[in-house]
Amino acid sequence: GENVEQHPSTLSVQEGDSAVIKCTYSDSASNYFPWYKQELGKGPQLIIDIRSNVGEKKDQRIAVTLNKTAKHFSLHITETQPEDSAVYFCAALIYNQGGKLIFGQGTELSVKP
Amino acid sequence: GAGVSQSPSNKVTEKGKDVELRCDPISGHTALYWYRQSLGQGLEFLIYFQGNSAPDKSGLPSDRFSAERTGGSVSTLTIQRTQQEDSAVYLCASSQREDRGGYTFGSGTRLTVV
Numbered sequence: 001g002e003n004v005e006q007h008p009s010t011l012s013v014q015e016g017d018s019a020v021i022k023c024t025y026s027d028s029a030s031n032y033f034p035w036y037k038q039e040l041g042k043g044p045q046l047i048i049d050i051r052s053n054v055g056e057k058k059d060q061r062i063a064v065t066l067n068k069t070a071k072h073f074s075l076h077i078t079e080t081q082p083e084d085s086a087v088y089f090c091a092a093l094i095y096n097q098g099g100k101l102i103f104g105q106g107t108e109l110s111v112k113p
Numbered sequence: 114g115a116g117v118s119q120s121p122s123n124k125v126t127e128k129g130k131d132v133e134l135r136c137d138p139i140s141g142h143t144a145l146y147w148y149r150q151s152l153g154q155g156l157e158f159l160i161y162f163q164g165n166s167a168p169d170k171s172g173l174p175s176d177r178f179s180a181e182r183t184g185g186s187v188s189t190l191t192i193q194r195t196q197q198e199d200s201a202v203y204l205c206a207s208s209q210r211e212d213r214g215g216y217t218f219g220s221g222t223r224l225t226v227v
Binding site for chain 2: 006034036041042043044045046049089091097098099100101102103104105106
């Protein structure tokens with residue numbers, strides 16, 4: 001079955017710097033890759049997603065890149081702000097298996113003012 | 114409703130007791146998913162529903178865990194004879210279609226077994 005590996009597990013950056021979180025997946029049939037942000041005491045919130053027919057997607061300060069050949073995708077956050085501090089999860093969807101998302105282990109991002 | 118609603122938000126129970134966790138998905142969302150998040154860990158898939166049927170129950174950790182969904186809406190996750198290792202946050206998500214992602218998560222139920 002699908003396996004998603006996420007790195008790093010913790011990331012600390014200065015406000016204004018960029019942050020990059022990387023994930024790899026094992027099942028080449030996966031075709032949908034979302035990123036979720038989870039703040040303390042809340043459920044994960046979808047922040048950006050990408051489908052396998054594109055290589056990059058941007059939404060203001062966040063972007064996701066996908067390399068299908070290498071089976072990895074990354075989240076890029078530019079001009080980080082303290083409110084970006086949270087746990088970020090990547091996931092991959094197993095196509096034809098009911099939309100079951102398999103999640104990475106999460107990255108705790110800390111943005112220091 | 115406007116979002117996915119889960120109740121209770123917190124539950125403390127004694128070891129050996131049964132508990133029921135409720136999820137009320139977004140109106141019109143046909144797919145519903147249950148995940149478990151242990152402290153500092155990722156999200157572990159438990160079960161998903163398409164309508165009222167559960168095509169994939171592969172993540173349920175033991176036969177003490179069961180779930181049902183009625184009327185294509187509300188779902189209940191039941192844990193019988195709770196154990197301390199069941200302590201976790203139980204998250205529910207719903208989506209419009211089972212194969213398109215776009216999950217919306219609830220805030221979860223924090224279960225503590227003492």
